[in-house]
Amino acid sequence: MRVVLVALFLWLACAGQAQAEVAYAIDLSAPEHHTGRVSIVFPAATDLPLEVKMPAWRTGRYQILNLANGVRDFAARDSVGRPLRWQKVDKSTWRIQPGARGPVSVSYEIFGNELGLRSRHIDDSHAYLNASAIFMYSESTRGDPVSVNLKLPARWSSFSGMDSPAPQRFTAANWDVLTDSPIEAGPHRLHRFEADGRSYELVIWGRGNHDATRIVADLKKLVPTARSIWSGYPFQRYLFIVHATDGVSGATEHLNSTVIQFPRYGFGQRDRYLGFLATASHEFIHTWNVKAYRAAGLVPYNYQSENYTDLLWMAEGSTDYFADHLLLRAGLIQPQRYFDNLAEAVDANKNRPGRFVQSAADASFDEWIAPGGNRAQNASVNIYSEGAIASWALDIALLQRTGGRVSYRDVHEQLYRRYDWRRRGFTSADVRAILKDLTGADWSAWWTQYVDRPSDVDFQALLAPVGMRLDLGGQATMAQAGWSASADGGAMRLTAVAKDGPAWLAGLETDDVLVAIDGKRVTETRFATILSDYQPGNRVAVSIFRRDELLEKTLTLGRGPAGKPAVRTVANPTQQQKALFKRWLLIDYPEG
Numbered sequence: 001m002r003v004v005l006v007a008l009f010l011w012l013a014c015a016g017q018a019q020a021e022v023a024y025a026i027d028l029s030a031p032e033h034h035t036g037r038v039s040i041v042f043p044a045a046t047d048l049p050l051e052v053k054m055p056a057w058r059t060g061r062y063q064i065l066n067l068a069n070g071v072r073d074f075a076a077r078d079s080v081g082r083p084l085r086w087q088k089v090d091k092s093t094w095r096i097q098p099g100a101r102g103p104v105s106v107s108y109e110i111f112g113n114e115l116g117l118r119s120r121h122i123d124d125s126h127a128y129l130n131a132s133a134i135f136m137y138s139e140s141t142r143g144d145p146v147s148v149n150l151k152l153p154a155r156w157s158s159f160s161g162m163d164s165p166a167p168q169r170f171t172a173a174n175w176d177v178l179t180d181s182p183i184e185a186g187p188h189r190l191h192r193f194e195a196d197g198r199s200y201e202l203v204i205w206g207r208g209n210h211d212a213t214r215i216v217a218d219l220k221k222l223v224p225t226a227r228s229i230w231s232g233y234p235f236q237r238y239l240f241i242v243h244a245t246d247g248v249s250g251a252t253e254h255l256n257s258t259v260i261q262f263p264r265y266g267f268g269q270r271d272r273y274l275g276f277l278a279t280a281s282h283e284f285i286h287t288w289n290v291k292a293y294r295a296a297g298l299v300p301y302n303y304q305s306e307n308y309t310d311l312l313w314m315a316e317g318s319t320d321y322f323a324d325h326l327l328l329r330a331g332l333i334q335p336q337r338y339f340d341n342l343a344e345a346v347d348a349n350k351n352r353p354g355r356f357v358q359s360a361a362d363a364s365f366d367e368w369i370a371p372g373g374n375r376a377q378n379a380s381v382n383i384y385s386e387g388a389i390a391s392w393a394l395d396i397a398l399l400q401r402t403g404g405r406v407s408y409r410d411v412h413e414q415l416y417r418r419y420d421w422r423r424r425g426f427t428s429a430d431v432r433a434i435l436k437d438l439t440g441a442d443w444s445a446w447w448t449q450y451v452d453r454p455s456d457v458d459f460q461a462l463l464a465p466v467g468m469r470l471d472l473g474g475q476a477t478m479a480q481a482g483w484s485a486s487a488d489g490g491a492m493r494l495t496a497v498a499k500d501g502p503a504w505l506a507g508l509e510t511d512d513v514l515v516a517i518d519g520k521r522v523t524e525t526r527f528a529t530i531l532s533d534y535q536p537g538n539r540v541a542v543s544i545f546r547r548d549e550l551l552e553k554t555l556t557l558g559r560g561p562a563g564k565p566a567v568r569t570v571a572n573p574t575q576q577q578k579a580l581f582k583r584w585l586l587i588d589y590p591e592g
């Protein structure tokens, strides 16, 4: 075994030396136990120690993941296979003492069984490899070309946005391109299509009720609509990787590819399938917004620690905002569906007390420590949902102030033209400069109101210029407690308690287990209808278990909304409203 390894290192070392590249290899021939054997040849040839590192996070997920935690059995050798001394100097860094001049070979085993993080997942059905979670790098060679060779089980193939000069071999300009070009490997079928002069590929892992022909047909309608925002494409070839699976969901954008995790049986029913297409649209838009151009705090990426920026609301929220627009222009959703989605976004925002606490800029900066659960709703905003609302507000303000001449699309086209990620990133001052260039006006006051400070958005005012209105339903009559709960044994566990709502004021908190109201047992079925027996203003006795101790609280019920808000057309739209509507969504104003 040792002889084989040394021979492999020698071959890799020669390959590395000849091409002055960092040569990566991974052996996945025994994937059942979630492991792969990694070998890397660094063309380092100085007298200084070589420091090799695993990233602490991966791009697209703004959270410290400490990806070095999957490394085992590390070894380093010189160009003739002699062991080199090394020591770990921090949680992610291995310092290798120099031997004779020449390339340094590193090897280790990587454990990959993290599907939902979309970092590394290896089993006997496939491998998903994000280089940040698989391959070590060195700052001193970060700009050098890289190659990746894979050894795979029989009948497996590999797929990536990287160039592939030979089967199971990929090359990229440098480490940053490698980390943003995940590799999917397995016995998968590749589906190809062309659209607007670009090549697209789709590869699906996992059995389910997906229909690749239908997905290809829909993606083919979707992708050219990006030209409604940007004048060109930052890629020649683009790869959609789909994980049809269970227990996890979500997606991640990369330079010219995406990985989308979706319930394996979620592709059949139209409404759920539209969720898949909305995710595909979101990730595809990211190819420009946050990949082709990105905030200065993300250029270059620092893989060892948090990358701070006050603009993640634009990276995620504006991407979300545009996602439905592309579906609409592609004819994949109808205007009514778009208005229903807008109404849902309004409803969620109005039910989020955190909008009075945190600004979009602050949520961006603190995304790395974003709270979960109840505190998220009560004390923070979300870079996706509230970022989308800020984007919507900016779009309408631009259209209104310029008589439809400038829209938010133009801002993103300017970002695309001016801020190539390989050279520089942009700041919020740069975005305001673009706004000024486009409109001749100063946008500082708008920015302060909607981005830098918590904002309570007037949605009627957002909809009126484009001939739409918010219908808030009839008179509010239902009693409400301002809580959400889920079944816990034979009782109900509170999952959310809205700040300053009736339950909050009664001293209830998340994780309280509700067992009775007015002395009568509360089950899941009973919980669903119990408040309809009361009127707003009624006082009720609430029995809860808190850490297994029984407590009694008195709660005064509040007045809830009669129904959900709806976005509708105004009664008599003016020509100007219809014209602005068309400039807003690039579809005709809905008549009748």
Ligand SMILES: [Zn+2]
Residues within 6 Å of the ligand: 253, 282, 286, 315, 316, 319
């Ligand atoms: Zn996103």
